[in-house]
Amino acid sequence: MTIPFKVAAFSGGVGGAKLVLGLSQICAAEELTVVVNTGDDFEHLGLHVSPDVDTVIYTLAAINNAETGWGRADETWSFMSALQQLGAPTWFQLGDKDLALNVYRTEKLRSGITLSDVTIDVAQKFGIRFRVFPMSNDPVRTMIETDSETISFQDYFVRQKCRPAVQKIRYQGLDSALPSPGLDALLKSSEIGAYVICPSNPYLSIDPMLSLPSVRDHIIDSPAPVVAVSPVVAGGSLKGPTGKIMGELGIPCTAIEVAKHYKGLINGIIIADQDAGDTAEIERLGVHVITANIVMKSTQDKRDLATLVLSFARQLASKSK
């Protein structure tokens, strides 16, 4: 009998969800807890939309749309076409099936049920064995300051297709937000064997979670090792605006900068084979490095990377943190 090695994974949307899927294939139900960014959440058409939570849930339920990176596979679009007829905004695509989750969640939230509870409920309904917690039940909204205005992340990301130059990113509502009960209990648990920072955008997806009161401190104070997987490969991001945003913020888009960003929090990082040249400089930061194929195309890629993450964590755990 092996003692369960409990893993707490912090994830944003598509990139993070891929590693989460890999972890789900090698972990028992009680071994994996996923904490998901809600900084991208927004109110649209009167509905509470939680893009990252839904991407993680759809991915774990194996009903995600792998091509788009959001929404469900085998989706239909009648709602959107009828909405267009009404002259309503159609820049944010909500498929007919995806809409069911959004309507369901919105009604539950309006009736006083927390985002955590509705997320747990939905995950169960989709047959997901793992705990999936939103980072907070309170609204934290990632806002993008451009040279001309401050806009919500979805406005920037979807409506404006990341065209504006980002000058600053801030998390509105952070001052009055608390970690969700699930995240709070997780942080106070003595059973965590490893924290995993998934390959999501550090600024947009991971930082909102780490910036919640006490989250970063709890992780640092924990004896469990913290392993990050770089979202950067060979000077760019695989999907999403990480590379563009880092450039606009004046940060070179390199694995070194990702490691620097997480310095003091992480004990190890897995970077792309292509970025092996960054190893020495990252190690000088006091961060252990492994290089690997971190481009998770196949199911096997995801499983292999997840396996590597956990073996790296076990290896780091044997050292003093």
Add this chain to the structure above:
Amino acid sequence: MTIPFKVAAFSGGVGGAKLVLGLSQICAAEELTVVVNTGDDFEHLGLHVSPDVDTVIYTLAAINNAETGWGRADETWSFMSALQQLGAPTWFQLGDKDLALNVYRTEKLRSGITLSDVTIDVAQKFGIRFRVFPMSNDPVRTMIETDSETISFQDYFVRQKCRPAVQKIRYQGLDSALPSPGLDALLKSSEIGAYVICPSNPYLSIDPMLSLPSVRDHIIDSPAPVVAVSPVVAGGSLKGPTGKIMGELGIPCTAIEVAKHYKGLINGIIIADQDAGDTAEIERLGVHVITANIVMKSTQDKRDLATLVLSFARQLASKSK
């Protein structure tokens, strides 16, 4: 040049909407105003659903589902199937396209726009040339008292498929509801040439409208004739629970009883050819009678009946009311 003969038609769902469609085909845009029952409205899945308003709008826009009598033609059902997966109630069917209108309306209402204004907006978006007003911007809810409980109309009609015996019908919220601005202006207008009571359920669809403050009195005081079309044919209703409900309320399901119900309000009634035997008794009530084919199967049937309604009204207008 003919002087416009302005018609105010009061309608519930499917039966009423058929006559409204007929009227729309023989009236110019400024000649027809439709007032629609909202007693059947309800909140479902956090959405404000207005079944009768939508049936009238979909019918006038020629996108209604003629088979079901509700919803849109060429509808898809992905939302409902996904909702079922979430264990949410699926007894009230909302098609993917139909949902767009419901989501759109709900968001507008939540933002403070009135039901009247969103109805006018939606009718315009669907290219409807006629004014369509909900009876009220305030919530009036038709409640069904059965032997065991009091339930909303949709609960009775859709979820319980009209199975419980109706003991009483009442209109919750009527005390604090006002006619919608459009209906109010209509009633105060001196230009109405005829009021038409469409062949909808008198108790469920027409009475909520007539019971709003001052509506019945305004219609009675108006010099314009009031013509009803019977929703009853040969001892039964064509669609919907009119016959069953009348029976349970101890009222014979006859054209005579419909005329009695509207006595004092209407000047004339068009009844089915099959009910010609009721003519003398109805005329003894002081109500003029025409018999006709009131089963509107084809477009021509609807147009013919609408034409008859207006010629009957013109004929009644020439007599003293």
